[in-house]
Amino acid sequence: MPLQSFVSITPDSDFPLENLPYGVFRLRSGGTARVGVAIGEYVLDLAVLDEAGLLASTPVAGQGLFTRDSLNGFMAAGPAAWQAVRNTLQRLLAADEPTLRDHQPLRDAALIRQSEVELLLPVQIGDFTDFYSSLYHATNTGKMLRPDSPPLYPNWRHMPVAYHGRASTVVVSGTPIRRPCGQIKPSRSPEPFFSPSRALDFEVELAMVIGVGSELGVPVPIAQAEEHIFGFVILNDWSARDIQGWEYQPLGPFLSKNFATTISPWVVPLAALEPFRCSGEPQDPPPLSYLQPPRPGHFDVTLEVWLNDTRICQTNARHLYWSFAQQLAHHTVNGCRLRPGDLMGSGTISGPTKESRGCLFELTWRGTEPIQLADGSTRRWLEDGDTVTMRAWAQGDGYRIGFGEATGTIVANSP
């Protein structure tokens, strides 16, 4: 039986009382940025609640953490504070709780229609790392990029491989995406040339948002890894496959991926995904002991990709080989420090079936098998004006933990 709120929530809403994802918003009519949670069609303004003393029972009351333009201050307060605020909000929004329900002026000030707000980038991102943790994606990618070698490098099943991206180009859902220019060298061309990308792609991922940092030189043990995770967003790692194919050896992706990365505006708390914890793909060989988790670390989250009006991919985060806890333990095992606001992408979440391939690179097999859209047109790669929208949710009994969406439209460029 879903939790009952006095705010009306339909069963297909992304934002029931069980979810309460955090975001940063501004009224379209003006004003400063503030922190809120999504509930049904509304945003609950936490700054208003704090000023009214309704968060008094939590360790973060009266610190001004919700009148900021990022979640970083609140995230740094740690898991006990997150849990206290979450418990308080679930109580304040409950159907049988009069404090907010029956206080009309406060209710009007605190609950704002989402249609009246602009959602901002929720986190000030210090570092962005992107993993490569789907066995299906890594195998397909390896087959296409390196047809004459085994698809997986020998390290892949021993560690969560990743590359370092650019925090400076992570943008919030809705931001237009300018087609990047760069060096391209098709195999039939003897020399590289400079051009707008002709092989623009998306990658559907989830990303963890780091809440609490770690100490320089001190690895985070896998059993404590999740204590550092504040929550999750949808991530689209826009990728220019032609630039990537020429630049990536031997150091990996660079300009082919760091021109833009889109994230969804609501950060879904780890606590909201707890009922959806599950095992991932079997790991063979067994990982080294620092990567052996004390419990399952995957989550049953469905993801969809829409290209204009056509759904072109449906996949699930449980298809990942390496879990978020394993990624985090590996990332810090050398003493690399975490900071509040770091962002870590899962890697493209491809599954075992054709429709669960998480990028055009795989869906069109490097552009050789065009896909058909509902309007009759076909695509090998993204065209100017195309809109890619990603959605994600965990399906509960009578409710869903939704992530909202991560969307972006391609804008033309000329060299």
Ligand SMILES: O=C(O)/C=C/C(=O)CC(=O)CC(=O)O
């Ligand atoms: O060079 C390769 O084998 C492939 C690299 C990537 O595709 C990097 C990446 O973004 C990984 C991912 O999203 O899974």
Ligand SMILES: [Ca+2]
């Ligand atoms: Ca990626």
Ligand SMILES: [Mg+2]
């Ligand atoms: Mg990218």
